[in-house]
Amino acid sequence: MIMKQVDLTLPESGPYSVLADEILRVAREAERRTLGLESFGILKAYGIPVVKTVIAKTEEEAFRVAEEIGYPLVMKVVSLQISHKSDVGGIRLSLQDGGEVRAAYREMMEKVHEKRPDASLEGVQLQQMLSGGKEVIIGMIRDPTFGPMLMFGLGGVYVEILKDVQFAIAPVDEEEARGMVTGIKTYPILAGVRGAKPSDIDALVDTVLRVSRLVCDFPEIEEFEINPMMVFEEGKGALAVDMRLTLKKT
Known part of the structure; x- marks a missing residue:
């Protein structure tokens, strides 16, 4: 499969971070540390496609x-x-x-x-109701020593059963993000085996890069997880289905 260069179209600063900051500000004022689907706007602000x-x-x-x-x-x-x-x-x-x-x-x-x-x-x-895709997980936990540790693996129940994930310290560049996606042992499932069509790897790499930017922009995010993200056939993209994030104690 030919790998395309991913174009991360977020500027160095802009309204995307302002919108995300507003969502997190409201949560902090309400003394809420854990956010779920009500914070989908954060993903949208960072250009991460979400299911309706x-x-x-x-x-x-x-x-x-x-x-x-x-x-x-x-x-x-x-x-x-x-x-x-x-x-x-x-x-x-x-x-x-x-x-x-x-x-x-x-x-x-x-x-x-x-x-x-x-x-x-x-x-x-x-x-x-989505069909025809494969579930992956993209997450982050903030290590007190190393900072934001990104995670990628197959999603849904598979991440708990197989424990087949890759980690990297954010921020990551495109090469590192692609290495996370292709580095899991079950990558052949995404690449396409026994005649199955390959998944949209470029869409996953793009999402990892955007999550990397997000968690670096907002150090108050202690944990972050998109699980599952549904990835479709090559060229058809991926959609975040569920998410959860935890803010640091103040």
């Missing part, structure tokens, strides 16, 4: 949003206290119509509350 996502706080709102986005849909519970949504019944896939959306909302609220009565449930997130 809307948060609904009631059953009726979920129905209206679903009709606007279109079907099929994914529904996920929104709660700062719940990281692994599938463990508590907080994910429903392939919802096909408004009736399924209403039923799923009621069942999800009941089941999640039963399993996590301590958690504050803020509603649900509705997303386009």
Whole structure:
């Protein structure tokens, strides 16, 4: 596969960082250290494509949003206290119509509350149902000695089972970012094996570079994770599906 040079189109300074700073400022003023999908605007500000996502706080709102986005849909519970949504019944896939959306909302609220009565449930997130891609994870943890440590690997449940990830200290250049992507042992899955078409490696390299810039621009971000990011066939890009970040204690 021919590797293209990635053009990171972010200027040295500009409105992208201003928008991200505003989102983080609001979080700090509200004394919130952990942010989830409500901070998708940070990714958008840094030019990282995200799946169409809307948060609904009631059953009726979920129905209206679903009709606007279109079907099929994914529904996920929104709660700062719940990281692994599938463990508590907080994910429903392939919802096909408004009736399924209403039923799923009621069942999800009941089941999640039963399993996590301590958690504050803020509603649900509705997303386009994506297909045909592969899941990867792009993250960062800020080491007290080395600074922001970037991470890349296969996403979803694979990162926990296979533990096949690559690390690098940010900031990284294009060569280092590409080395992270191609350096995992399971890279052949992304490159295309047994006749499968290769994934859009350039889109992943571009995202790693943008995340590198983001976490260097904002040292108050202690941990950061896009998981999963769905990468499609070569030339068709990648979309962030879920994210989470933690701010340093003040």
